[in-house]
Amino acid sequence: MPIQLDIVTPEKKVFSDVVEDIYLPTQLGETGILSGHTALVTPLEPGELRYKKDGEYIEFAIGEGFMEATQESVTVLTDICACHEEIDEDVVEAAMKRAEDALADTDHTADPSQVLALQATIAKSLAQLKLKRRYK
């Protein structure tokens, strides 16, 4: 059964197509959505989004955001979204390195929100790297 998938970032509409099924990284773990799903809104974690089209799985690395599902469509709102061709490994690795260094310098007890932000950056970078390396 086909379902409409839209991926939107503040900068542009990244993806819009009819697909067969979708798997998303939510806060409660990976969630699969088929058409006819009950209307659902849930936050997303940085990770991989997979969808099936013509029997083939295609992946995107996404950042934090949320997902809105209805009977016939899924809308993903996220701050970044990249397919493996778009990911520049060096840039992502450098960003991750910076975040890790900053994390090592931060006092974990004094500034918990800073630690969380850095951890989110690292998670995002990791998700992108994982996707990129799989296609090498």
Next chain:
Amino acid sequence: MANLQDIRRRIKSIQNTSQITKAMQMVAAAKMKKAQDQAIAGRAYADRLNAVLVNLKANMEGLAHPFLKVEEEGKHLILVISTDKGLCGGINTNVLKKVRKELPVDGDYVTVGKKLREQIAKAQQNLIADFPIVDPVPFEEVKVISKFISDEFISGKYNKVSVAFTNFISTLVQEPHISQLLPIDPSKLAEKQDYEGVGKGKVKETDHAIEEKEYTFEPNPTAVLDTLLPQYINFQVYQMIVEARASEHSARMVAMKSATDNANNLVKDLKVEYNKLRQAAITQELLEITTAMKAME
């Protein structure tokens, strides 16, 4: 009276200037188009976000979040968005005037853009941070700003956060605008913003009535709200900076267009003067030759 060579020199130099301003006008026009496209591209995101927020609001009895907390006491944090470069008419001055008039002098200031950072620093106001933002505006960089502002607000030091920026109304009209970012007024949450100048009218308005679906919120509405509100703030700041950018480029385009027009007028006047002088010189010369011929007869 100026001689011919002086006038020729002046014409040449003014023509050079007009070429430069003409080029700047073209560049600004192209950049303005880009900034407008960027603002319009964000509409899809804004529409979905608003639709979900409307639903969330309907599903929750009384929202509770640090971003919604109204405090009586506290300082005022002000984010001022200006431009990095000059030659863009009076938009920076207008923002500064509005800030001076409507916002407290003893508030803490955060700036984006070099021009007003310098002004605010010069006035000895309390400048706590400055963020450089490249053009076109990347969302990732804006997140850093909104994160900083939200953290400062949550720390309890401030009871109000305002943003001063230039709102894009049309290519010819840009207005300074001050908007309250935090605390979020729940009654205004997900309502239409009064500064959505760029994208206005180009994308159909979201019909909230259609969006009244019964959603399940996982894990629960509160958790969803917790992740949604920071994203809402990120997006608001992003949108305001994009508005300011579109305003900057269109103001620069208009300023450069009038500079080019002025230069061309000046050249025209100088050319008239130049030709008059040249003609006078020719007449003079002819007169001299004829007189000499007459004398020899």
